[in-house]
Amino acid sequence: MFSATTQIRVRYAETDQMRYVYYGNYPQYYEVGRAEAIRNLGFTYKQLEDLGVMMPVVEMSIRYFRPAFYDDLLTIKSSLHELPKSKVQFHHEIFNEKNELLNQGIVTLVFVDSTTMKRVDMPEVLHEKLSNFFNKEN
């Protein structure tokens, strides 16, 4: 398993008149979680795009347990439960400062060649970095 955490502070813009963080902002927080998780590997999603591969999302599911509020310092935990091949499934969990689980999201992304717009396998550079975390059976 590969796992990484990062922190984000809720912006005023992200609240709505319910005083909660708008439910549609969490996918953006998950994106930050993924970007920082990949950066932890010594690589960046930006570099991946520079190599001509982009990662559109094909599926997402979220369960919301508790709201986040303005100025909360949130912790985003982003994990891969298995080594990706042609799809990547990120498990995201967001916690508040009391360490309460606010929501849980599973986001599935694929790899697309940005020239042909066809799906491809995970680039070798990313496979190498990730396989260390899933090496038992290998």
Place this chain on the structure above:
Amino acid sequence: MFSATTQIRVRYAETDQMRYVYYGNYPQYYEVGRAEAIRNLGFTYKQLEDLGVMMPVVEMSIRYFRPAFYDDLLTIKSSLHELPKSKVQFHHEIFNEKNELLNQGIVTLVFVDSTTMKRVDMPEVLHEKLSNFFNKEN
């Protein structure tokens, strides 16, 4: 079944550097779909909040099939497959101008008393308006 459609034009702000509508913007489009569906009943979500009831989202799942692009005129179809009681489950589908299905989202909301912050049943006013669509065989 209760169903309603509305249209939305993609804003430049909603695209990302992949040239797609950012995956995290669709929950906002679904929100517009729900608001217009409720308006079609001769009622508004705003009026519901004025009555002291708000509807936070507790669950969402989305499947993304095709991207939307800048300036696309999208059709959002929002349906209830069953008469809600304490939860509402909206089925949203977004189509482009070629009538291609771009994505499908199921959003589950609950009713919360905005004073006590406790969950309540669907307000009577909304139940009355909706029950016409679900009465005969059920």
Place this chain on the structure above:
Amino acid sequence: MFSATTQIRVRYAETDQMRYVYYGNYPQYYEVGRAEAIRNLGFTYKQLEDLGVMMPVVEMSIRYFRPAFYDDLLTIKSSLHELPKSKVQFHHEIFNEKNELLNQGIVTLVFVDSTTMKRVDMPEVLHEKLSNFFNKEN
């Protein structure tokens, strides 16, 4: 003078916990105003980009007089006071349903060749369409 109006309904996502539309969302509303103004000319900003010209913003100033609220149906008036050459200066005004002026924004954009990334003059196709509104005798 060239002027056009369009309407927009405030989304829940666009409110903040002050119950107002977040001050940073108006530039997006102005963008919609400009896009619809150009569409009224029988042309679209999308077509402009397809021709290899894009229009980044170089300056903006906004005066906020009154807030907009959730579900308000806003009218955006977008005007050009003079025929653009290498810069376009859009004057935007947003009104609520009571016809109260909520805010006023002036947004200045330039034309950039999307291949060379150099500034260029307004494309001929747009000049032709606009010049009818600014002829000498009017």
Place this chain on the structure above:
Amino acid sequence: MFSATTQIRVRYAETDQMRYVYYGNYPQYYEVGRAEAIRNLGFTYKQLEDLGVMMPVVEMSIRYFRPAFYDDLLTIKSSLHELPKSKVQFHHEIFNEKNELLNQGIVTLVFVDSTTMKRVDMPEVLHEKLSNFFNKEN
């Protein structure tokens, strides 16, 4: 003069198909700059709202010099040139990692009693903390 800096990393969601950060996202970055500047004083904007005072924006002007791109680590410098009384004027500057000035924004905010919705002077608690930075001639 009172001045503070903070950093922000550009999210994918904040880019548009021009590959730039969307021009309408900078007001949100300035908001983060202000919130962190106030936190540096040993106080938070959240606490201000808890005291019953909120700070809507009444004026903003931005000059855009260079774009920001995805994953850029931006530095936001937020300064007060004079001790506020009934209005606060924040001067914001955003720099990229090469220390190039990307844009400059001046945002004017007022203090509003959140019960009466009437304008009030700057709360004493904030005045005390700020006056240390402007005390020479006073």
